[in-house]
Amino acid sequence: MRSAKELQRLMQWHYASIRLPRLGRPLAWVTSGAPVELLRAAGVVAVYPENYGALCGAQHQAVALCQKAESEGYSPDLCSYARTSLGSVIAPESAPLGGLPRPDLLIACNNICSTVVKWYETLSDRFQVPLFVLDLPFIHDRLTPAMTAYAVTQLRDLVTFLERECRRKVSGAKLGEAVRQANETVRLWTEIHELCQAHPSPLNVPDLFVNMAPIVVLRGTASATRFYRHLRDEVAERVREGVGAIAEERYRLLWDNIAIWHHLYRLFNYFAEQGACFVVDTYTTAWSAEIPRGDLLESLAEAYAGVYLNRSLEFRARRMIDMIQAYDVSGFVMHGNRSCKPYSLGQVETRRLVTEMTGAPGLLIEADMCDSRAFAPEPIRTRIQAFIETLESSGREMRGEAQGERR
Amino acid sequence: MTKRAYLGIDIGSLTVKVILIDEQGRVIGRALAVAGYGGQQAAKDLVAAVLSDAGLARSAVAGSVVTGYGRVTFGEADREVSEISCHARGASFLIPATRTVIDVGGQDSKVIRIDQRGRVVDFAMNDKCAAGTGRFLEVMANALGLAVEELGRVALVSAHPLTISNTCTVFAESEAVSHLARGAAREDVASGLIQAVSSRVLGLAARVGLRPQVVFTGGVALNEGMLTELRRQSGLEILVPPDPQMVGALGAALFARQFSAGGS
Numbered sequence: 001m002r003s004a005k006e007l008q009r010l011m012q013w014h015y016a017s018i019r020l021p022r023l024g025r026p027l028a029w030v031t032s033g034a035p036v037e038l039l040r041a042a043g044v045v046a047v048y049p050e051n052y053g054a055l056c057g058a059q060h061q062a063v064a065l066c067q068k069a070e071s072e073g074y075s076p077d078l079c080s081y082a083r084t085s086l087g088s089v090i091a092p093e094s095a096p097l098g099g100l101p102r103p104d105l106l107i108a109c110n111n112i113c114s115t116v117v118k119w120y121e122t123l124s125d126r127f128q129v130p131l132f133v134l135d136l137p138f139i140h141d142r143l144t145p146a147m148t149a150y151a152v153t154q155l156r157d158l159v160t161f162l163e164r165e166c167r168r169k170v171s172g173a174k175l176g177e178a179v180r181q182a183n184e185t186v187r188l189w190t191e192i193h194e195l196c197q198a199h200p201s202p203l204n205v206p207d208l209f210v211n212m213a214p215i216v217v218l219r220g221t222a223s224a225t226r227f228y229r230h231l232r233d234e235v236a237e238r239v240r241e242g243v244g245a246i247a248e249e250r251y252r253l254l255w256d257n258i259a260i261w262h263h264l265y266r267l268f269n270y271f272a273e274q275g276a277c278f279v280v281d282t283y284t285t286a287w288s289a290e291i292p293r294g295d296l297l298e299s300l301a302e303a304y305a306g307v308y309l310n311r312s313l314e315f316r317a318r319r320m321i322d323m324i325q326a327y328d329v330s331g332f333v334m335h336g337n338r339s340c341k342p343y344s345l346g347q348v349e350t351r352r353l354v355t356e357m358t359g360a361p362g363l364l365i366e367a368d369m370c371d372s373r374a375f376a377p378e379p380i381r382t383r384i385q386a387f388i389e390t391l392e393s394s395g396r397e398m399r400g401e402a403q404g405e406r407r
Numbered sequence: 408m409t410k411r412a413y414l415g416i417d418i419g420s421l422t423v424k425v426i427l428i429d430e431q432g433r434v435i436g437r438a439l440a441v442a443g444y445g446g447q448q449a450a451k452d453l454v455a456a457v458l459s460d461a462g463l464a465r466s467a468v469a470g471s472v473v474t475g476y477g478r479v480t481f482g483e484a485d486r487e488v489s490e491i492s493c494h495a496r497g498a499s500f501l502i503p504a505t506r507t508v509i510d511v512g513g514q515d516s517k518v519i520r521i522d523q524r525g526r527v528v529d530f531a532m533n534d535k536c537a538a539g540t541g542r543f544l545e546v547m548a549n550a551l552g553l554a555v556e557e558l559g560r561v562a563l564v565s566a567h568p569l570t571i572s573n574t575c576t577v578f579a580e581s582e583a584v585s586h587l588a589r590g591a592a593r594e595d596v597a598s599g600l601i602q603a604v605s606s607r608v609l610g611l612a613a614r615v616g617l618r619p620q621v622v623f624t625g626g627v628a629l630n631e632g633m634l635t636e637l638r639r640q641s642g643l644e645i646l647v648p649p650d651p652q653m654v655g656a657l658g659a660a661l662f663a664r665q666f667s668a669g670g671s
Contacts, residue, residue, distance in 0.1 A: 386491035
């Protein structure tokens with residue numbers, strides 16, 4: 001894609017700029033579900049260990065870092081982003097980019113998982129820097145006024161923490177501007193997804209996985225917005241010209257869970273060879289929610305408590321069913337991700353629910369986002385082959401009946 | 408008119424199976440051998456032996472399909488099809504009422520749900536773990552000083568089955584050994600092992616749902632203890648086709664016949 005170079009420059013600039021002198025602006029390590037708009041309004045430089053973990057996974061460096069963490073006693077059952085991050089702190093000399101620059105602050109939000117709390121406590125202990133844990137309530141059915149009120153008090157505490165650490169006020173105007181900019185980025189990202197409703201789809205999920213880095217890391221910055229405008233234009237052009245992401249789109253599929261970073265292209269190319277394109281997924285769309293209008297802290301509470309992983313299995317199944325209908329999907333693949341318990345526990349049940357409601361078959365493959373030791377290529381290949389054969393035999397039957405009618 | 412035949416080759420982790428069928432789907436040759444290193448050479452030898460026993464030249468083979476663990480590297484068949492599709496096809500050919508296939512082979516156990524036309528609707532396979540497979544039973548039979556075919560029969564006479572709590576083959580072996588060291592009866596340990604494997608297989612089955620008619624295939628279907636235990640735990644009538652180890656190879660041969668007739 002044309003925008004690939006721009007993406008590369010943008011992310012290289014990000015990882016270089018966080019090492020530049022910051023003129024008194026603190027650098028914070030933050031979790032992917034933290035309300036970064038507050039940090040931007042406070043002038044904090046945000047870096048994302050989870051994105052760094054994905055980068056290490058894609059570069060096949062994560063296992064060595066995980067082993068460093070394991071040799072210090074961290075369990076191999078711990079999330080591989082956490083192990084990669086801790087490994088890069090223990091042995092920065094053997095980590096890509098020499099690890100992340102030392103943080104001044106740590107901000108963990110438990111809306112994506114509980115592991116981040118312990119992971120960041122460990123980081124706080126190692127670096128001897130302050131940690132703020134933002135506690136957002138899990139939404140079992142709906143966000144109640146009491147939950148919103150509680151979340152707002154949490155956000156107020158975060159503002160107080162940031163103002164103390166940054167020695168500056170977080171003004172409503174600055175926060176409003178940060179939210180406006182973030183929403184602009186998010187709207188473009190949503191538009192890019194919706195363009196994939198076209199037949200053939202202009203993008204396959206590995207394209208989305210690769211292009212999601214700025215929405216996570218640079219959401220609400222002018223450079224991210226510019227990048228997504230260019231990407232949106234390029235994707236729209238593909239749709240106008242009928243250019244598909246893969247050579248021949250025979251099956252439109254949905255992907256559930258985080259990418260398998262260490263086998264990203266090998267895995268999806270195997271699907272693509274058989275005409276299977278992933279036109280939508282539950283992971284990259286998790287950054288598609290705009291912050292609603294209204295009271296700024298209440299809106300942030302609503303947006304950040306409402307993230308996909310902080311919702312019930314029923315909500316997730318409903319979301320998948322809606323996507324299957326909107327994107328004309330004929331089957332789905334779930335990555336049972338050993339690392340990500342909140343994402344993966346319950347997949348057997350959501351798989352059953354989604355198939356019951358849509359008739360679309362679902363395949364569950366067991367792997368790990370970063371730890372390639374948990375990935376067995378041959379057994380996975382067998383499952384994928386059988387799954388495609390299942391799709392094929394049901395498709396053939398449809399054509400067979402149509403031919404029968406003609407005769 | 409020259410006779411046309413179709414070859415199905417199933418290269419499993421422990422054994423290789425070859426079946427030759429004619430135009431009507433009748434089995435005109437079959438052979439089974441230990442896979443050995445990679446199974447490729449064993450498969451080639453078996454193909455040659457089956458053809459020679461049937462008195463056919465290689466040119467009489469109008470189509471061939473390979474399946475199983477070794478299918479990807481085997482270069483001497485027209486097509487490769489996954490073992491899931493092949494087991495479904497073979498089982499529904501032999502027992503048309505089949506809706507669920509439980510296949511327990513050397514390294515894989517799988518449960519396949521099929522529709523009234525023999526098409527795969529859903530399936531589940533064990534992942535990265537040999538507990539609940541034929542290999543598990545082999546290791547355990549060895550620990551008990553029994554041949555694998557005796558294990559099920561010995562288990563049937565147990566009055567007080569022991570609980571084997573470990574789901575890992577390696578740890579379950581040490582658990583079984585420590586039971587024996589404490590003086591437990593061999594049949595009680597054997598029965599505990601069979602119960603553990605059965606509940607694991609049925610746990611897998613719960614993912615796709617067990618719908619009658621249930622058919623049990625693969626080498627482990629020859630184990631009477633397993634069959635009895637699966638029937639007891641599921642409360643369902645479970646059928647075992649004759650020659651249950653050959654079902655995958657039969658399915659492959661049936662696919663070969665279909666592809667050669669112009670089906671995709």
